[in-house]
Every structure is written in structure tokens, then in C-alpha cells.
Amino acid sequence: MxxxxxxxxxxxxxxxxxxHLRSLRDSFIVAIPFLVLAGLFIMINYVFLDPAGFMKNVISADTMMHYRGIGERVLNGTMNILSVMLAVLIAWSLACKRKFESPIIAAMVSLACFYVLMPTSVSVALPEGGANVMVGGMVPYALTNAGGVFLAIICAFLSTGIFLNISASPKLQISLGEEVPPMVQQSFNALFAIMITVALFAGGTFLITSLFDTEIFALIQTLVQKPLVHLTTxxxxxxxxxxxxxxxxxxxxxxxxxxxxxxxxxxxxxxxxxxxxxxxxxxxxxxxxxxxxxxxxxxxxxxxxxxxxxxxxxxxxxxxxxxxxxxxxxxxxxxxxxxxxxxxxxxxxxxxxxxxxxxxxxxxxxxxxxxxxxxxxxxxxxxxxxxxxxxxxxxxxxxxxxxxxxxxxxxxxxxxxxxxxxxxxxxxxxxxxxxxxxxxxxxIPPQNAAVNHDETQAAAGEDDAHHVLNGKKIVLMCNEGMSTSMVARKMKQYAQSIGCTANISATNIGSLEDIYPPTDLIILSPQLAYMESKVRETVKNQCRVTLVNPQHFSHMDGKSIIEHAITLFK
Known part of the structure; x- marks a missing residue:
């Protein structure tokens, strides 16, 4: 067993x-507030402002339709551009995790490639049952809302991978001298990588659409998105x-x-x-x-x-x-x-x-x-x-x-x-x-075991025991940062009661690579016990890493966790 x-x-x-999975997960977390806002205005527009709904005797239909415009604009800036947001967020997250010095450039490359994949003309239905006509110079929301999520994911992964690999070549970098501002230098270093990546996407898209007489979006819909949606629903x-x-x-x-x-x-x-x-x-x-x-x-x-x-x-x-x-x-x-x-x-x-x-x-x-x-x-x-x-x-x-x-x-x-x-x-x-x-x-496994009670009390009972944590940065880490935020609050309260000035905070595992260089101690929650070796490998002994006692964590016992941290530094 x-x-x-x-x-x-x-x-x-x-x-x-x-x-790639971590980048995808972190990007969806960032997108959640936009989806929540979209859901809120769906509720307002089509329940509270429904001309045939329960408010029909309170507000006139014309007034309802007029104020629906607010919600429609919110939907345009949230739900209807979800794929665009993900194309940027995934590329940004992936570039950050691969330690690229200017992840915003990778994000913009992904955005450019996403629009390169869009059709040059779309079919638009005329009003009153008229025949459809092909119109150029527009991208319908059907391609940038959740319907384009899988296209955005694939595009972000491919474009960022190609861009980062090309930009890593010294032969394709342009040096402007030390006097040039860093952002300008980074932009010129990435100049050829940007051009090559976007050109590759444009050439590949043209080739596929010519061979198969269909758009990339339609292919992804048929081969990837519809089967996966059917499977999970x-x-x-x-x-x-x-x-x-x-x-x-x-x-x-x-x-x-x-x-x-x-x-x-x-x-x-x-x-x-x-x-x-x-x-x-x-x-x-x-x-x-x-x-x-x-x-x-x-x-x-x-x-x-x-x-x-x-x-x-x-x-x-x-x-x-x-x-x-x-x-x-x-x-x-x-x-x-x-x-x-x-x-x-x-x-x-x-x-x-x-x-x-x-x-x-x-x-x-x-x-x-x-x-x-x-x-x-x-x-x-x-x-x-x-x-x-x-x-x-x-x-x-x-x-x-x-x-x-x-x-x-x-x-x-x-x-x-x-x-x-x-x-x-x-x-x-x-x-x-x-x-x-x-x-x-x-x-409790030995590595999770609580510190010997007598030793803990002795460590905590010394007049200057808490001073070893003064100025130290302690981060509690769990999967989302929700449960640890409550435990961190209890730790802060106890630390303040003994005059300890440790900087205590909570975060999620996705932030590991951003927070560990200036951190003195990372305390992993029980649900991340299986990730301990990966975390230690990532931080490379630049800070201490320990697993929290599950009983202390579940009871939100900030005092015991602080006392254990004191023994680690003593």
C-alpha cells in the first residue's frame, strides 16, 4: 500500500x-473575477431587468432595456474577451515560470499570434432573413469568448515556446550598448524572435487554411473542443x-x-x-x-x-x-x-x-x-x-x-x-x-511530527526566544492560499502578543518561484505534503522549508506553529 x-x-x-499545467491553472485563477462579474450582470440583466419578470410592474420595459446597456458593456469586457485574456495570461505565466526577463513581450507575442489565427473574413447574417455575406476587418465575439478558449490555450503554449526558444539564441539578439534603458534593450533583443514567431504562425495558418479549406478555429472546435466538452459534460x-x-x-x-x-x-x-x-x-x-x-x-x-x-x-x-x-x-x-x-x-x-x-x-x-x-x-x-x-x-x-x-x-x-x-x-x-x-x-509522519512538548515550551519560554524570528519573512503555502490565510492570521496574532516582528503571509503554490528568494521560511500546508521535494528542489536551499503539523493546521493553532518556527531558527 x-x-x-x-x-x-x-x-x-x-x-x-x-x-504548462501550472501556467494554465494560475491563468484561470486570475480570470475568475471577470467571470464572476459576468455572472452577476447576467443575473441583473436577465432576471431583475427582464421585461416579463417580477419587476415588470415596478419598472417599465423601455427603462429596463435602456439600463441593460450597462450589463452588455460589462459582458463585452469580461465574458466576450475571455479567450483574449487567457492568450495573454497563459503566455505571461509560462514566460515567468521559465524565468524570461520580460514576460510582457511573450504575452504580446501570444496575443498577436492569437489574432493571426483569426479568419480574415467572417459570414454575417443580414437582418430580416437576408442571405449571409462575407465581411472583412472584424472578429466576432464568438471567436474571442469561451468558444475560443482552446484555441487561446494552444496558441499561448505554442507561441511562447517558439518565442522563448528563438529569443534564447545570442545570434538573434541586438546589443545597443549599456546606456540604453533595459526595456528598450529587451525589446531589441526580442526583435527577431517576435518577427519569426509571428511570421511562422501566419505562414502555418495560411498553409493549413489553404490545404483544408477551413479556418484554424473550426479545426480546433471539431478536433479538440467539442470532444472534450462532450466528455466532461x-x-x-x-x-x-x-x-x-x-x-x-x-x-x-x-x-x-x-x-x-x-x-x-x-x-x-x-x-x-x-x-x-x-x-x-x-x-x-x-x-x-x-x-x-x-x-x-x-x-x-x-x-x-x-x-x-x-x-x-x-x-x-x-x-x-x-x-x-x-x-x-x-x-x-x-x-x-x-x-x-x-x-x-x-x-x-x-x-x-x-x-x-x-x-x-x-x-x-x-x-x-x-x-x-x-x-x-x-x-x-x-x-x-x-x-x-x-x-x-x-x-x-x-x-x-x-x-x-x-x-x-x-x-x-x-x-x-x-x-x-x-x-x-x-x-x-x-x-x-x-x-x-x-x-x-x-x-503523523516523522517529518510532520510536532516538536517535543518540553523543548517547545523551553524554547518559547526563554525571554528572548521570539527574537530569532524578528524581521524574518515566513510564508504559509497551500493550493489556493485560502485556508492558510486564516492560519496566518492566527500566527500574526500570537507573534504580536509576544512582541515578535516576523513578516507572516499566506500564498498559493503557484507563487513559489516569485516569493522564495527573499523568504526565510516556507511552511507547507498538509495538502502540499506530496510537493515537499519539488518545493525543496525549486528553492535550492535559499530558504528553509517545513511541513506544518496537520493537527496544528486543522485547529488553526498559530501559537504552536510559531513555537515550531522558533526551534527551526534556533
């Missing part, structure tokens, strides 16, 4: 450390990927850098198609879209652990579990559940792993059929994963309370599913005959 887990962890580490394909996601998490491997770059782009395309259909008054074409996962199967976080916390509060016979549940239910409401996964724990816990993996799939199946049969509305507005349950169902469905009722039903089912496993788990804890099994479940 240990060997297989090590093999899975090693493979996952390599995949999560893959530079079909119930069997979606269930397969989400089951793998939960399985990896239950084994202590955070799946976002592994599964999400595969799962999320097609679901984002499906989300945009639903939003466009809703705005046009048509039936949304997809049941499964990106927020479908979070609205129905991630209530409380991966594994829908909000149901587990409610089960503990309702039926747990252990006061320690009840106290723990009440402590972590606040972040759980916002779908942050690392404290539950690593603190209860769920990770490597045979009894709790089963409902953690299986129950979300039950929720997805129920929600899929409920939507298919018309009992609830399709998801038509993008809702970020951190929006609490019930509110997320109302927003995502365009204001349909039936979706909220479905979420309540699913949470109740989740409590019922988790309950027998929770009772069995607590019995195993209280049963002396199975104590060794529990010890194996909850055992």
Missing part, C-alpha cells in the same frame, strides 16, 4: 509541477473525473493542479454556452457546467464535508469532535474544508473516505436527473466556488428557489450518508481493541 501511495504521490507531484465522464478528484484528495494529494486543468476548460466553455443561451432566451444546452460541481457536489468543500460537520454536531458522542466541528464550520460554510480533511481526519481514514468519495457522486446524479426532468433550472450564471451553499444555488440558477431546495435535500441526504460511517469511526476510537488501527490512521 505504501509503495502504491508513494508511486501515486510521485506521479502526482510530477504532473502538478508540470509547467456527459454524466459518465464527469463522474469519472470527479471520483478521481475526491480519491486523490482522500489520499492526501490536492487534485487542483492535476485534474482541474483537464476538467475546467471544457466546463468553462459549457458554462459560457449556457450563459449565452440564457441571455438569448433559449434553453441552456448543458446540464453539467463548471459551477454544477461546486453547487451540488462541493457543499462545504470537496467531499461535501458540510454534511459531515452537521452529522458531528447532531449525533457525535465525542465532545472533542463536536468542539472541532463548531470551530471549523465557519470556513466550511465558505467551502474551505482542509481543516476537516486533515484534522478530523478524512485523509487515509478508511471509514470516512468512503462517503467522502461516494456521496458527491450521488449528489451529482440526483442533480443531473432533477435538471434533466425539469424539476430545477439549469446553471446559467458563473458562481465562484467560495459562495456558500443555498446562495450559490439561487445565484447559479438565475434566481430559482427550486435549486436551493435541491441543495437542502442533498445536504440532508449527505448527513444521512455520513452518519453511519461517523458512528462507526467514533466507535473504533473508543474501542480499545481497534486502537492500533486508529493510531495508524492518525499517525
Amino acid at each position: 505504501a509503495l502504491s501511495l508513494d508511486s501515486i504521490a510521485s506521479f502526482s507531484q510530477k504532473l502538478a509541477g508540470q509547467i 456527459s454524466l459518465p465522464g464527469f463522474i469519472t473525473l470527479t471520483t478521481l478528484t475526491n480519491l486523490l484528495f482522500a489520499l492526501g494529494i490536492h487534485p487542483s493542479g492535476i485534474i482541474n486543468p483537464i476538467l475546467e476548460p471544457p466546463l468553462l466553455v459549457a458554462m459560457q454556452e449556457n450563459m449565452a443561451a440564457f441571455a438569448a432566451g433559449q434553453i441552456p444546452p448543458h446540464i453539467i457546467v463548471l459551477p454544477f460541481r461546486d453547487i451540488y457536489g462541493h457543499m462545504g468543500g470537496t467531499g461535501s464535508t458540510l454534511a459531515l460537520l452537521l452529522a458531528i454536531i447532531l449525533r457525535s458522542r465525542m465532545s472533542s469532535h463536536k468542539k472541532f466541528a463548531k470551530t471549523v464550520i465557519a470556513p466550511g460554510v465558505f467551502n474551505i474544508n482542509e481543516p476537516v480533511i486533515f484534522g478530523l481526519p478524512v485523509i487515509l481514514n478508511p471509514l470516512l473516505m468512503i462517503p467522502f468519495i461516494v456521496f458527491p457522486q450521488i449528489s451529482f446524479i440526483i442533480a443531473w436527473f432533477a435538471t434533466s426532468w425539469g424539476w430545477v433550472s439549469h446553471i446559467v450564471a458563473y458562481v465562484p466556488w467560495s459562495v456558500p451553499p443555498l446562495l450559490s444555488g439561487w445565484l447559479g440558477s438565475g434566481g430559482d428557489l427550486r435549486n436551493v431546495v435541491l441543495q437542502v435535500i442533498l445536504i440532508a441526504i449527505g448527513v444521512a450518508v455520513y452518519m453511519p460511517f461517523l458512528i462507526a469511526y467514533e466507535r473504533s476510537i473508543m474501542n480499545k481493541k481497534t486502537q492500533t488501527i486508529v493510531d495508524d490512521i492518525q499517525q
Whole structure:
């Protein structure tokens, strides 16, 4: 078992450390606020400002249509240029990770190549049923919104790779002398690389369109985008990927850098198609879209652990579990559940792993059929994963309370599913005959073990113990930077209480290469334990790296983490 887990962890580490997947993941994170804003104005324009909606007796139809113009402009600057943003963001992120001195140039090359791939003329339908005509000098939003996401991804990867390889050749660089400003010098160094890369894209595009008598966009749509969207929006394909996601998490491997770059782009395309259909008054074409996962199967976080916390509060016979549940239910409401996964724990816990993996799939199946049969509305507005349950169902469905009722039903089912496993788990804890099994479940690896209590107290009790951290930069790192931000706040509070001036912050693993040179200590959260060797390899002994004690992390015990940090520097 240990060997297989090590093999899975090693493979996952390599995949999560893959530079293209990391760039893709980081770029989607940056794009999320724009999608949230688009979803908000979809809701405003087509629910609140619907001439046939519930506001029709309050605001005139003409007034509604007039003020819809605000939302339409917002959609033009968010949803309708998503592919353009990704072409720039992915190239920028990839160039940064490959340590290119001026990543903005790589981003502009990607943008230029993306528009090189656009058709020189498009078919436009004339009003009142007239024949279509070919019009040049325009790029329709259909090519720059989520419909062009895969074209943007491929373009960014290819153009940045070609550009960086060509620009690395000294023979193609132009030296203007030391007196020239750095930005001007960088621009001239990249001059030939820019010209060659864009020319290659233009020549390749012309050749392909001539040979196949079709545009690159249409080829990518047919060969890549449509098959992937069909795979991920079909119930069997979606269930397969989400089951793998939960399985990896239950084994202590955070799946976002592994599964999400595969799962999320097609679901984002499906989300945009639903939003466009809703705005046009048509039936949304997809049941499964990106927020479908979070609205129905991630209530409380991966594994829908909000149901587990409610089960503990309702039926747990252990006061320690009840106290723990009440402590972590606040972040759980916002779908942050690392404290539950690593603190209860769920990770490597045979009894709790089963409902953690299986129950979300039950929720997805129920929600899929409920939507298919018309009992609830399709998801038509993008809702970020951190929006609490019930509110997320109302927003995502365009204001349909039936979706909220479905979420309540699913949470109740989740409590019922988790309950027998929770009772069995607590019995195993209280049963002396199975104590060794529990010890194996909850055992902390030596490298994660807490510092000897007496040594910690002695270190913390010395008058000047905290001075070793004064001025030190300490960074807590997790997958998204959400759970660690709360732990960092607790650490700051304790540090201030003992007069320690350490600079404590939280960030995500994607920022590693940007933050480690001036950092003194990186503390990895439990969900990044499998990435420890990769992080150490990256920082190359330029700063200390340690894994946080899972119990200290799950209980947000800032005091114990600070005391452990003191021993590392002493």
C-alpha cells in the first residue's frame, strides 16, 4: 500500500509541477473575477431587468432595456474577451515560470499570434432573413469568448515556446550598448524572435487554411473542443473525473493542479454556452457546467464535508469532535474544508473516505436527473466556488428557489450518508481493541511530527526566544492560499502578543518561484505534503522549508506553529 501511495504521490507531484499545467491553472485563477462579474450582470440583466419578470410592474420595459446597456458593456469586457485574456495570461505565466526577463513581450507575442489565427473574413447574417455575406476587418465575439478558449490555450503554449526558444539564441539578439534603458534593450533583443514567431504562425495558418479549406478555429472546435466538452459534460465522464478528484484528495494529494486543468476548460466553455443561451432566451444546452460541481457536489468543500460537520454536531458522542466541528464550520460554510480533511481526519481514514468519495457522486446524479426532468433550472450564471451553499444555488440558477431546495435535500441526504460511517469511526476510537488501527490512521509522519512538548515550551519560554524570528519573512503555502490565510492570521496574532516582528503571509503554490528568494521560511500546508521535494528542489536551499503539523493546521493553532518556527531558527 505504501509503495502504491508513494508511486501515486510521485506521479502526482510530477504532473502538478508540470509547467504548462501550472501556467494554465494560475491563468484561470486570475480570470475568475471577470467571470464572476459576468455572472452577476447576467443575473441583473436577465432576471431583475427582464421585461416579463417580477419587476415588470415596478419598472417599465423601455427603462429596463435602456439600463441593460450597462450589463452588455460589462459582458463585452469580461465574458466576450475571455479567450483574449487567457492568450495573454497563459503566455505571461509560462514566460515567468521559465524565468524570461520580460514576460510582457511573450504575452504580446501570444496575443498577436492569437489574432493571426483569426479568419480574415467572417459570414454575417443580414437582418430580416437576408442571405449571409462575407465581411472583412472584424472578429466576432464568438471567436474571442469561451468558444475560443482552446484555441487561446494552444496558441499561448505554442507561441511562447517558439518565442522563448528563438529569443534564447545570442545570434538573434541586438546589443545597443549599456546606456540604453533595459526595456528598450529587451525589446531589441526580442526583435527577431517576435518577427519569426509571428511570421511562422501566419505562414502555418495560411498553409493549413489553404490545404483544408477551413479556418484554424473550426479545426480546433471539431478536433479538440467539442470532444472534450462532450466528455466532461456527459454524466459518465464527469463522474469519472470527479471520483478521481475526491480519491486523490482522500489520499492526501490536492487534485487542483492535476485534474482541474483537464476538467475546467471544457466546463468553462459549457458554462459560457449556457450563459449565452440564457441571455438569448433559449434553453441552456448543458446540464453539467463548471459551477454544477461546486453547487451540488462541493457543499462545504470537496467531499461535501458540510454534511459531515452537521452529522458531528447532531449525533457525535465525542465532545472533542463536536468542539472541532463548531470551530471549523465557519470556513466550511465558505467551502474551505482542509481543516476537516486533515484534522478530523478524512485523509487515509478508511471509514470516512468512503462517503467522502461516494456521496458527491450521488449528489451529482440526483442533480443531473432533477435538471434533466425539469424539476430545477439549469446553471446559467458563473458562481465562484467560495459562495456558500443555498446562495450559490439561487445565484447559479438565475434566481430559482427550486435549486436551493435541491441543495437542502442533498445536504440532508449527505448527513444521512455520513452518519453511519461517523458512528462507526467514533466507535473504533473508543474501542480499545481497534486502537492500533486508529493510531495508524492518525499517525503523523516523522517529518510532520510536532516538536517535543518540553523543548517547545523551553524554547518559547526563554525571554528572548521570539527574537530569532524578528524581521524574518515566513510564508504559509497551500493550493489556493485560502485556508492558510486564516492560519496566518492566527500566527500574526500570537507573534504580536509576544512582541515578535516576523513578516507572516499566506500564498498559493503557484507563487513559489516569485516569493522564495527573499523568504526565510516556507511552511507547507498538509495538502502540499506530496510537493515537499519539488518545493525543496525549486528553492535550492535559499530558504528553509517545513511541513506544518496537520493537527496544528486543522485547529488553526498559530501559537504552536510559531513555537515550531522558533526551534527551526534556533
